[in-house]
Amino acid sequence: MPRAxxxxxxxxxxxLETVDQAGPAALTLSAxxxxxxxxxxxxxxxxxxxxxxxxxxxxxxxxxxxxEAGRAVLGRSADEAIRAFMKAWRDYTLRNPHRYxxxxxxxxxxxxxxxxRLLDIIRAALRSYGMTDSAAIxxxxxxxxxxxxxxxxxxxGAFGLPESLDESHDLLVRMVIAGAGAPRPT
Amino acid sequence: MPRAxxxxxxxxxxxLETVDQAGPAALTLSAxxxxxxxxxxxxxxxxxxxxxxxxxxxxxxxxxxxxEAGRAVLGRSADEAIRAFMKAWRDYTLRNPHRYxxxxxxxxxxxxxxxxRLLDIIRAALRSYGMTDSAAIxxxxxxxxxxxxxxxxxxxGAFGLPESLDESHDLLVRMVIAGAGAPRPT
DNA sequence: GACTGCAGCTAATGACATTAGCTTTGCGGC
DNA sequence: GCCGCAAAGCTAATGTCATTAGCTGCAGTC
Numbered sequence: 001m002p003r004a005x006x007x008x009x010x011x012x013x014x015x016l017e018t019v020d021q022a023g024p025a026a027l028t029l030s031a032x033x034x035x036x037x038x039x040x041x042x043x044x045x046x047x048x049x050x051x052x053x054x055x056x057x058x059x060x061x062x063x064x065x066x067x068e069a070g071r072a073v074l075g076r077s078a079d080e081a082i083r084a085f086m087k088a089w090r091d092y093t094l095r096n097p098h099r100y101x102x103x104x105x106x107x108x109x110x111x112x113x114x115x116x117r118l119l120d121i122i123r124a125a126l127r128s129y130g131m132t133d134s135a136a137i138x139x140x141x142x143x144x145x146x147x148x149x150x151x152x153x154x155x156x157g158a159f160g161l162p163e164s165l166d167e168s169h170d171l172l173v174r175m176v177i178a179g180a181g182a183p184r185p186t
Numbered sequence: 187m188p189r190a191x192x193x194x195x196x197x198x199x200x201x202l203e204t205v206d207q208a209g210p211a212a213l214t215l216s217a218x219x220x221x222x223x224x225x226x227x228x229x230x231x232x233x234x235x236x237x238x239x240x241x242x243x244x245x246x247x248x249x250x251x252x253x254e255a256g257r258a259v260l261g262r263s264a265d266e267a268i269r270a271f272m273k274a275w276r277d278y279t280l281r282n283p284h285r286y287x288x289x290x291x292x293x294x295x296x297x298x299x300x301x302x303r304l305l306d307i308i309r310a311a312l313r314s315y316g317m318t319d320s321a322a323i324x325x326x327x328x329x330x331x332x333x334x335x336x337x338x339x340x341x342x343g344a345f346g347l348p349e350s351l352d353e354s355h356d357l358l359v360r361m362v363i364a365g366a367g368a369p370r371p372t
Numbered sequence: 373g374a375c376t377g378c379a380g381c382t383a384a385t386g387a388c389a390t391t392a393g394c395t396t397t398g399c400g401g402c
Numbered sequence: 403g404c405c406g407c408a409a410a411g412c413t414a415a416t417g418t419c420a421t422t423a424g425c426t427g428c429a430g431t432c
Contacts, residue, residue, distance in 0.1 A: 005410075030388065041390075042411050050389065105287060105342050115344060137347055141339070141354040142332075142361055149335025153327070156291050158301060161323055168327040175328055175365030179357065191379075215420065227421075228380050236420065 006036060008046045012056045016099075019057060024102035027054065055108035061099045062114035065092050070121045077128035079177045082143065085125055086173050089147045090154075097155040119144070129180055139180055146176050192222060194232045198242045202285075205243060210288035213240065241294035247285045248300035251278050256307045263314035265363045271311055272333055272359050279337040286341050305330070315366055325366055332362050 014035045018027050029050055033040040047053045072088035073081045093100045104111045122140040131139065150172055153159055159168070200221045204213050215236055219226040233239045258274035259267045279286045290297045308326040317325065336358055339345055345354070 028388065029390090038410095039412055040388085041392095041413085044390075045410055101291060105338070107342060107344055112344075112346070116346065119346075134349060137349045138354040138357045141336075141345055141349075141351075142358045145335035145339055145358060146328075146332050147335070148339060149331035149333065150328075152291070152338065153331055153334060156293060158293055158298075159327055160298070160302065160305075163320060163323045163327075165327075168324040171324045171365065172328045172331060175361060178364050179361030214418090216418080224379090225381055226419085227382085227423095230421075231379055 006038065006042075006046055008056070011036065011043060011046045011053065012060055015053055015057045016060060019098050019102045020096065021098075023098045027057070027102065029053070051108070054102075055104060055110050057102055058104040058108070059110035059114045061096075061103055062111055062118065064099075065089065066114060066118045066121055068092055069118070073121060073125045077125075079181070081125035081128065082177050082180060083173055085122065085143070086147055086169075086176065089151065090169055093151040093155055100151055100155050126180065142179060143176055146172055192224065192228070192232055194242070197222070197229060197232045197239065198246055201239055201243045202246060205284050205288045206282065207284075209284045213243065213288065215239070237294070240288075241290060241296050243288055244290040244294070245296035245300045247282075247289055248297055248304065250285075251275065252300060252304045252307055254278055255304070259307060259311045263311075265367070267311035267314065268329065268363050268366060269359055271308065271329070272355075272362065275333045275337065276340075276355055279341055283341040286337055312366065317366075328365060329362055332358055 011032060014032050015027055018031050018035060022031070029040050029043050032053070033043055036043070043053075047056070069085050069088045069092075072084040076084050107115065119140060122143055123136050126136045126139055126143075129136075129139075150169060154165060159165060197218060200218050201213055204217050204221060208217070215226050215229050218239070219229055222229070229239075233242070255271050255274045255278075258270040262270050293301065305326060308329055309322050312322045312325055312329075315322075315325075336355060340351060345351060
C-alpha cells in the first residue's frame with residue numbers, strides 16, 4: 001500500500017467541504033483536486049467518475065442525517081418521536097443547506113441504501129402507534145414527503161412571505177402527528 | 187423583423203420537448219439547437235444563456251401546473267378543494283415526471299413569480315375554511331410541502347417498497363385535510 | 373434600388389470530464 | 403541493503419459544452 005495520502009474517503013470529505021462552502025453546483029473534480037493539491041486525473045484512482053463521487057457524497061449526507069434523526073428519536077415514542085424526528089431533520093437542513101441540495105434526485109445505489117436506513121428509523125418511530133406494517137409504510141412515506149418537501153422549499157428560499165417559518169413547521173408537525181394518530185382510511 | 191423562424195417562445199418549446207424526452211440533464215444548448223436545426227450560438231439571439239433558458243422552462247412548467255391546479259380547484263371549496271388540488275398536482279407530476287425534475291431549485295425570478303401564482307391558488311382554496319390570513323399562509327406552506335415532497339420522492343422513484351403509492355397519497359390527502367380542519371395551535 | 377437591423381453562421385476560447393500511458397514511491401520479501 | 407511490484411500520481415490528448423466576437427445575408431423600409 002504505497003503513499004497513503006488520499007483515499008476514497010478523503011476525496012469524499014473534500015467534496016463535502018466543497019459542497020458546504022460553495023454549493024452542489026461547485027462540486028467538480030477540478031475543485032476537489034485543487035483542494036487536495038493533486039492533478040484532476042489523479043482522483044480517478046479513488047473514485048470511478050464524477051457521478052460516483054456525487055453518489056458517495058449524497059450517501060454520506062443521507063447517512064449523516066439518518067444518524068442524527070435516529071439519535072433524536074432514541075427513547076421517545078409516538079407523538080414525541082415524530083416531533084423529535086421532524087425537528088432533527090429541519091435542524092440539519094438549516095445547519096447544512098448546501099448539503100441538502102446535494103442529495104441526489106436520481107437514486108444511485110449508495111444513496112438509495114442510506115435512504116432505506118432512514119425509512120427503518122421512521123418505521124421504528126411509528127411502531128409505538130401500533131399500526132399494521134402496511135399502515136406504517138404509508139405513514140412513513142407521508143412523513144418523509146412532508147419533511148422533505150418542507151426542507152427543499154425552505155432551503156431553496158421558496159417560501160417568500162415574511163410569516164414565521166418556525167410556526168409553519170410547527171403546523172406541519174401537528175398535521176403529521178394528527179395523521180399518525182388517526183390513520184384509519186374512510 | 188427579418189426571418190421569423192425562431193423566437194424565445196419557440197426555443198423554450200423545443201427545450202421543453204428535450205426535457206420531456208430525455209430529462210432535465212439533457213437540456214443543453216447543443217441539444218436545443220440541434221432540434222431547431224440551427225447552430226448553437228444562434229440561440230443566444232433569443233435567450234441570454236443556458237441559465238435563463240432553464241429559468242424560462244421552469245417558469246413555463248410551474249405556470250402550467252398552476253393552471254391545471256387552478257382549474258381543478260374551480261368551484262370547489264374546503265376539503266373538496268384540497269383533495270382536487272392535490273390530485274391535480276400528482277396527476278401532472280405522474281404525467282410529466284421529467285418536467286417536475288426540471289423545476290428550478292434555486293428560485294430564479296420567473297419561476298419565483300409562477301410560484302407566487304401557485305400560492306395564490308392554494309390560498310384561494312383555503313379561504314373557504316375561514317381561517318385568518320396568517321393561518322392560511324402557514325397552511326398553504328404545509329400543503330405545498332406535502333405535495334412537493336411527495337411529488338419529488340415519487341418521480342425520483344425514491345419510494346422503494348411495493349406498497350401502493352395511490353394509497354399513500356390518499357393518506358397524505360387525508361392528513362392535510364385533517365390539518366386544515368383543525369389548524370388551531372396548542 | 374440602396375439602407376438597416378436582425379438572425380444566423382463560423383471561428384475561437386475556456387472550463388470540465390475522461391482516457392491513455394508514463395513515472396515515482398514505498399513496502400514486502402530476499 | 404536490494405528488487406520488484408502495485409498503487410498513486412503526473413502529463414498529454416480528446417471531446418463536449420457554454421460563451422464571445424465578428425462576419426454575412428436576407429427582409430422589409432424609404
